[in-house]
Amino acid sequence: MKLSSGTIRLIIPAASLALLLAAVFYMQPRAMSYTGLNLLFNLAVPIALATIAQMLIMSVNDLDLSMGTFVSFCACVAATVLQNSPLLGVLIFIGAIAAYAGMGVLIHVRELPSIVVTLGMSFVWGGLAVLLLPSPGGTAPSWARAIMTAKPPLVPMAIVASILIAAVTHYIVMRSSFGVLMRGTGGNDRSVERAGWSVIGIRAATYALAGLFAILAGIALVGLTTSADANIALRYTLLSIAGVILGGGEFVGGKVSPIGAVIGALTLTLAGSFLSFMRISPDWQIGAQGAILIVVLALRLALNRLEKREKHQ
């Protein structure tokens, strides 16, 4: 049986995750348990949500450099306003989603490069987060804490959440008609437009959906940490981009994979633990993390060749 390139695209991230997991289990057998898996993966849940948000933006050929500061801002809102007056908190989140949609419209109408607009917005979100929480603090809403620390039978929460995120977004992006339009816009927006669709509407909706997932990431993060800090998620900008690419997505062409993105986020988190268990000195850790990324991307390059050959046949 010959595998399609799409399946291989998913096999590589899955195989790297399995390989890393096996290595971690070998080095630290204690991790091979309910609590162990939860400890390994629970911080991957907000990263997975942020990666999905980034993936949505990337599916329309854009890049969001404000992801980290936006998730930080959402975490601050969740730990302060959403906790004290839930209604106002929800309103702020709705406003934030509207701002994301507006960003999509602006980028489309003025044909601005998304990295410039989102880079600018990152300062806005960062400033708002500092205004909201000038010094670290706040309290997580008890329901967010309850969800993130829930102990479902048999399978730890972190795994359940990851599967749930992957399933829901797979449905939205790969199965729904909106998902097809979104990816189509990334692939060739002119043909989507000629077919009678409003590309501006699609972009706005995609951005809004990305905003929603980023908000969920912020809430999930606060649920884990119990309180927030204006700089809490700055790393998520690059982690989310790396997660998408690691999971088989591409920067252009609307080629994305939600399941791959979740796997990518889990792999990145696990790579950190793996290096820490290996006792690699921190001076080398960033380099080692980079090396893992390069190895996976090299595999991807081979995959792209295969794909091309498939097309030629």
Add this chain to the structure above:
Amino acid sequence: MTIRMMLAASVAFACLGGTAFADTSSKKIALSNNYAGNSWRQAMLTSWDKITKEAVSKGVVAAADPFTTAENQATEQAAQIQNMILQGYDAIVINAASPTALNGAIKEACDAGITVVSFDGIVTEPCAWRIAVDFKAMGESQIDYLAKKLPKGGNLLEIRGLAGVSVDDEIHAGIEAGVKKNPQFKVVGSVNGDWAQDVAQRAVAGVLPSLPEVAAVVTQGGDGYGAAQAFAAAKRPTPTIVMGNREDELVWWKSQKDKNGYETMSVSIAPGVSTLAFWVAQQILDGKEVKKDLVVPFLRIDQDNLEANLKNTQKGGVANVEYSLEDAQKVITAK
């Protein structure tokens, strides 16, 4: 050499004390550190290595491994702490990236029966111990010193640290309180020096032309040398600049002192506080009753002990003291 003697003395002391070491010889302690990119943190890690290696070789504890996150981010440090739980450490000593954002991970550690001791960058989670510096008193002590040196008072320039960090707020609050107590002083300008000489120099140079005569500069450490350079470049008389124990600051102070009898003082937290945290963790593992909030004294250098401190400070480093078990016990029993 003195450290070795101090340690030997502490071992002897502990043996006299009875069972102090017997119970922790199988325990493993980890250091979770969020940043290693400046001279203070490097000195902190070196001190940790020096003291804990001795302790491990003497069998006080089974292991004392330092871990530093690759990037100074709370989320990464939370993951690091969760890894330590998996690795089965008995105690985790933390210099935290955020006082609150690690609370979830620290709660997990406490629930797993792990002793958590935070120092310098402390955490608010109630189940953890805190070894804090009274930064407010540190700010106030600068004004107290100046009030004695300049009884007539005068204009002050304040160099603050990194905006949004709690340490900056606390030192600033101390300086504010000191000025309120000594109304002959007036803060005429305030800049952010980010605890770095180059940033401080730029910031001071930028604000100097708009300032009247400045009698003294109050600082937060790591910014005094830059301020001195800015004053010299603007050809203004050098005010009394409070230093922050960095080697370049002490060297500059020494050269001025030799040249024209320049007088000032220098104050900061000693990076060796990591070793104090280590001993406190060891004592808690040993079953000692330790209250959750401990205060560590800051390290102050004055005109007469400048040379001695400078001699013990590494090039590009920070004046330092390492703590012994005895020091830790003193801090624990102090009110």
